[in-house]
Amino acid sequence: IQLKEYQKRGIRWMKTLYDQDVGGGILADEMGLGKTAQVIAFISTLLIRDPGARPHLIVVPTSTVGNWEREFTKFCPSLSVLVYHGSQGERAEIRDHLHYQGHPYDVLLTTYPTATGSAEDRSFLKKRRFKCIILDEGHMMKNFLSIRYKSLMAYKGNFRLLLTGTPLQNNLQELCALLAFVVPSVFGRAKESLIKAFRGRVDLTVKSGSGSSTKGVGILSQERIDRAKRMMAPFVLRRRKCQVLQELPVKTVEVRKCIMSSHQAQVYEEVKETSVVKLWEEGMGIEKSKEESEEEKEKAKEDKVRTKVPNVLMELRKAACHPLLLRSIYDDARIEQMAREILREDDFTHSEYPYVLEDMEAMSDFQLHQLCCRYRSIQPFKLLERDWMSSAKVTALRELLVKDTEDRFLLFSQFTMMLDILENVMKSLDVPYLRMDGQTKSTDRTGLIDQFNASDSPYQVFLLSTKAGGFGINLTSANTVILHDMDFNPHNDRQAEDRAHRVGQIRPVKVVKLVSQGTIEEDIYTMAEAKLRLDRHVS
Structure with missing residues (x-):
């Protein structure tokens, strides 16, 4: 060498x-x-x-x-x-x-x-x-x-x-x-x-x-x-x-704004309104305490709200990614019926209805769909293909993942549940894919990378979690990187991009960042760009 x-x-x-x-x-x-x-x-x-x-x-x-x-x-x-x-x-x-x-x-x-x-x-x-x-x-x-x-x-x-x-x-x-x-x-x-x-x-x-x-x-x-x-x-x-690498092919970055459907936009607004109410109630709960000084009450309010903000942000991010990451399709009446039906399964022989119902209420739509796929008694409640194909970013993916092309794709997401949904999307689009995330055994990872990088590989898409697939691996057989959702730390996304744009790459690399328009993702993107500017100034 x-x-x-x-x-x-x-x-x-x-x-x-x-x-x-x-x-x-x-x-x-x-x-x-x-x-x-x-x-x-x-x-x-x-x-x-x-x-x-x-x-x-x-x-x-x-x-x-x-x-x-x-x-x-x-x-x-x-x-x-x-x-x-x-x-x-x-x-x-x-x-x-x-x-x-x-x-x-x-x-x-x-x-x-x-x-x-x-x-x-x-x-x-x-x-x-x-x-x-x-x-x-x-x-x-x-x-x-x-x-x-x-x-x-x-x-x-x-x-x-x-x-x-x-x-x-x-x-x-x-x-x-x-x-x-x-x-x-x-x-x-x-x-x-x-x-x-x-x-x-x-x-x-x-x-x-x-x-x-x-x-x-x-x-x-x-x-x-x-x-x-x-x-x-x-x-x-x-x-x-x-x-130092003038011969390295060019990398272009596109920020693609995705317009949410009326259903996804409604889910997002409901999450936003519910979150605001919860934060306001937390603040009011502190105000009701009369025994503490004003300074102590203010500090307690800030501390309590601060612990809730990350949860609010996460819920908003989920709604911006895909509505199935939350629960909107499975209403209470449907879940109550599913809880009764599933008690007939051997795995639930000793379970009690109220506790089963409580567990189901805490699940997202896609988690409930996965449960329906596992147990015959509730299979009639499974989601339909249109449910996982219905999101602003999936619509963008359908345009990007063109068949009969030599382009090969790395598709990154922060959420393993989102990768679960994307697996269904790939099957619906009939796109051959591989997947690697934090749960993939280290002994299996090298084999997956070799399968994707092979010259005769049949796989067009590699689904990757940003943390597990974004560090220290070479995937130069791909020439398009799609960031389904962005990290608060832009350098994690840069790491993911450079799995393809590195020594050994012979084709121009395109990076596509999917951002749901009018959501918190636009703010995350703005903050990320500010952090990258600081890096450029210092470096």
Whole structure:
């Protein structure tokens, strides 16, 4: 494998930090620029120079273990890689084998859940002294207070390296957490003052051409952004595709506004009205308390409403995605009848009607449909094809998923239930597809990726959850990425986009973001763009 010149510079940069005992750094190349290859080459050069420069610890998301194994075999098969992963029994077997027989290895490859999980796993890793501790998707270390951060901070290593295509996710305070992890001698003690320095915000009001003003998004002042750049410079190496890969095919992004049907719009408005009433009632409930001071009542009101807001946002997002994610088709009378009928099933012999009814009342339309598919007694209550084909975004998908085309699609969603609905949509459209989400076993993921990437693959669409399918995997056989719904963190969506737009892609890539018009999704999109602008300013 011939490394590109920018990758060679990246390896030299890592070696310089390592040799000067700086403590660590952040390789923050944009997604798809081959950070994995650079790290493998870096480790190889250390071992060529000093065969005793081992072992190295690499911690990766569960979904990328297979990909890392494959890359080691591809780029440097001579390296001895011990994969510390699997069931609890399998990991115990590895520990026993190392304890009693020993096993020289160059790299110990494990996952975040394993490295921060059981006491046995953490104790095993703490007892080892690593030359390098390398964390893939290092932005997962953005929270000082998380168990993950504290657990991995406890492991001993001469050099710490974070790999992330998105070092700045939401704000500069998170960047401080990353720097404090890789160079604790410099940033660890000062992290509180750093957090304060980057906490301030400036609210901007954008003037329109008519002279009216619209509410802007609070961003950090330019002074703080410049300070962040100076602070990052020695410890962060970041290159963008447009800077180093002139030959990479172009990526275009389309935001497609989807107009909801009258039924979906009605569901959305009902959710909005119900949510406003609930929040108002919560506030009034606090007001009724006469024994507390005005200040205490105000604080209690804010705290109580704040806990309810995320639920409200989630319900609005569901309504904007697909009405079947809520309950509108199955009315109370229908559910009462279903609850009586299902009691005839063997699985419900010892169940009581009121409790069965209560459970059904809490289900969404599609969950109730899935229940009907499982039990013969309530199969007459199943939804019809028109129900899952009836949403603004499904209408857009029908236009995008054209048959008899060479285009191949990655279709991402935040919600696994939405993926369930999309499976029905794919079957109705007679579109061959594969699916991978957080519930997919790690042992099966590599096979699914290979099936989709095969030159003779019959699959036109890969359904993926944004979290499970958006990190560290190569899906360059697809040339169209559809974001069915967007993340509050735009960098997660960028990660998903770059599963296709990366080294190895030979066709132009089109990204389509589906946004239901007149809904909270438009606000999410606006916030996402503001966060990406901050990233561009700092980077």
